[in-house]
Amino acid sequence: MAQIPQTDPHANYRSHSIGIDAAVQRVLDSGWYVLGNEVAAFEREFAGFVGTAHAVGVASGTDALELALRACGVGAGDLVFTVSHTAVATVAAIELTGATPVLVDIDPQSYTMDVDCLQAALRNPPDGRPSAVVPVHLYGHPADMPGICLLAAEYGLSVVEDCAQAHGAAINGGRAGTWGHMAAFSYYPTKNLGALGDGGAVVSDNAELADSVRVFREYGWRKRYVSETPGGNSRLDALQAAILRAKLPHLDSENLLRRSHARLYQELLAEAKISLPTVSYDVEHVYHQFVVRTKQRDALREHLREHGVSSAIHYPVPVHQQPAYAGRVNVAGELAHSDAAADEILSLPMYPELSSEAVETVARHILDWSGLNQ
Numbered sequence: 001m002a003q004i005p006q007t008d009p010h011a012n013y014r015s016h017s018i019g020i021d022a023a024v025q026r027v028l029d030s031g032w033y034v035l036g037n038e039v040a041a042f043e044r045e046f047a048g049f050v051g052t053a054h055a056v057g058v059a060s061g062t063d064a065l066e067l068a069l070r071a072c073g074v075g076a077g078d079l080v081f082t083v084s085h086t087a088v089a090t091v092a093a094i095e096l097t098g099a100t101p102v103l104v105d106i107d108p109q110s111y112t113m114d115v116d117c118l119q120a121a122l123r124n125p126p127d128g129r130p131s132a133v134v135p136v137h138l139y140g141h142p143a144d145m146p147g148i149c150l151l152a153a154e155y156g157l158s159v160v161e162d163c164a165q166a167h168g169a170a171i172n173g174g175r176a177g178t179w180g181h182m183a184a185f186s187y188y189p190t191k192n193l194g195a196l197g198d199g200g201a202v203v204s205d206n207a208e209l210a211d212s213v214r215v216f217r218e219y220g221w222r223k224r225y226v227s228e229t230p231g232g233n234s235r236l237d238a239l240q241a242a243i244l245r246a247k248l249p250h251l252d253s254e255n256l257l258r259r260s261h262a263r264l265y266q267e268l269l270a271e272a273k274i275s276l277p278t279v280s281y282d283v284e285h286v287y288h289q290f291v292v293r294t295k296q297r298d299a300l301r302e303h304l305r306e307h308g309v310s311s312a313i314h315y316p317v318p319v320h321q322q323p324a325y326a327g328r329v330n331v332a333g334e335l336a337h338s339d340a341a342a343d344e345i346l347s348l349p350m351y352p353e354l355s356s357e358a359v360e361t362v363a364r365h366i367l368d369w370s371g372l373n374q
Contacts, residue, residue, distance in 0.1 A: 020196075023242035033238050035218075042241040043201070045248055046185075049168075050177040052203040054210035057236030058217050061164045061186020064200035065093035067234060068182040069132060071202070071212035072158035074099050078131035081121055081157075083113050084318040084331070085338040086136045090162050091319045091329070093184075100128050102330040103320050108337045109278045111291070111345075112136060112143035115151065121332030122155050132158040137166035137176045139314070139347075140192070140258070140288035141279065145171055145179035152180075160184060165288035167192040168255045172282045177203045182213075187244055192258070192288055193251050195240040254352035258287040261354050265290055268363035273370040274300070289314055290350040297346050303369045309362055312347040 032038070039057045047055035058064050074080060076098035082090055084103040094101040102125065104117040113135045122130060133152050135143035145161070152159045159180030163169075166176040167185065177183035187199035202213045215222060220231030262285070266276055275293040279285045291314065294300055301311050318338045320331050348362055 019246035020243050023246040024239060026242060030238070034235050036238050038238040038245070039236050039241040042236075042245045042248075045245060046201060047203060049248060049251070050183075050203050051175050052178055052183075053205045054207060055201050055203045056210055056213040056217065057241060058200045058202060058213070059234040059236060060198045061184060061188060061200040062089045062093050062096075063217075063234040064184035064186065064202045065090065065134065065160065065162060066096045067213045067216045068160045068184050068202045068204075068209075069094065069097045069099065069134075069158075070216055071209045072132055072160060072181060074131050074158065077129055079125055079128040079330075080132045080134055081118060081130070081332075082134040082162075083136055083138075083338065084320045084335050085111060085315065085341055086138065086162070086319065087164070087315060088319055088322060088324075089164070090134060090136055091325065094134065099131065100126070100330060102126060102332055103335065103338075104332045105335045106337050106341065107144070108341070110141050110143070110280060110283075111138045111341060112141060113148060114337070115144050115147035117333060118148065119151055122151065122157075125332075126330045130155055130157060132160055134160050134162050135180075136162040136164075137169055139277075139291050140165055140169055140286035141277070142166055142169045142171045142176045142283055144280075145174075145176075149179055158182075164188075164191065166286060168251055168284075169286045170284040171280075178205070181206060182209055187240065192255060192286055193244065193247060196243050197237070197240055199236050199240040199244065201236070255286045257352040257354075258350060259285065261350060261356075261359055262287045262290055264356060264359045265348065265363065268360065269366060271370075271372055272363075272366050273372075274366065287350055289347040291345050291347050293341070293344045294346070295344055297344050300366065300369055301346055304362070304365055307365045309365055310349060313342075313345060314347050316342055318342050 043055040078099040080094045080099045081102045085106045091101045104121045107114045161180045161183035163177045163183045164186035169176040182204040185201045187195040204210045216231045217234040220227035220229040
């Protein structure tokens with residue numbers, strides 16, 4: 001009998017346990033636990049994976065986004081354009097810089113920033129200085145970076161990619177993280193490349209911007225104990241860097257497994273009464289989540305729960321409707337697609353160690369719910 005599939009397992013830690021154990025022992029033997037050679041080595045290796053000249057390890061994905069924006073000169077009085085259909089961390093990071101987020105609607109197929117909506121928002125912005133755009137590569141599907149970058153260049157905006165869910169994703173062969181001025185990655189444990197705790201990185205081809213992040217992450221230091229500029233504390237632990245180094249060589253093959261599971265879902269669920277993910281022709285999707293859609297989402301989720309299948313909603317409440325933001329955040333036009341998605345989306349189990357039998361189990365229950373297995 002197939003194992004009951006879950007949505008956020010930690011099986012990948014078991015599958016890499018030998019490499020992780022050796023990596024942890026290496027750090028313990030070194031006696032260096034914050035930054036240091038292990039972090040520097042991971043930064044080089046991750047930059048090489050993404051295809052950028054620089055990577056700077058920080059304490060979390062939220063910190064990565066905040067520090068990248070700060071390095072681009074974003075601060076009080078600036079407007080930063082992003083989406084409402086995202087983790088709240090995206091908007092929280094913008095506000096941590098002192099800037100004002102402006103939320104635009106999504107494309108209903110990719111769930112990422114709609115370029116036409118961004119253009120409309122830039123033509124008629126709220127009070128403030130349009131300064132940056134933060135496209136979110138959601139669920140492993142990249143945003144329309146060619147279109148976004150063209151608009152950003154026209155309006156003189158910095159582009160900071162939110163790559164928290166897009167490790168290894170690509171557009172026209174260019175990996176997520178290589179399109180903007182800077183990009184922010186998260187290594188939260190459930191990400192495609194996850195640590196055993198929090199962690200993040202900023203990547204860039206611009207040496208000056210990367211250096212600014214290095215200064216900001218440690219009290220504004222270039223020389224120890226001498227703060228040249230106001231900074232904070234956002235340092236990647238050596239233990240987490242060592243774990244990430246052990247897992248990074250497996251990331252491409254694990255993304256291939258995710259795509260294989262997605263193809264099987266697509267095949268098995270082709271006749272089900274749900275909408276399945278679509279992939280733009282020029283995109284390499286890495287399926288951080290496999291997100292389906294139905295107006296009867298809650299009924300489907302309950303049916304799956306009754307049969308022991310875990311599911312999740314990413315994300316149930318758009319940022320502009322969250323209690324902390326409703327009525328005060330800037331909204332560019334109607335966010336109809338963002339609102340509709342929140343009511344209809346459902347994330348099915350998706351992770352590299354998922355077996356074909358488990359995918360078939362999930363699909364069978366969805367087909368039963370759809371009345372197709374009578």
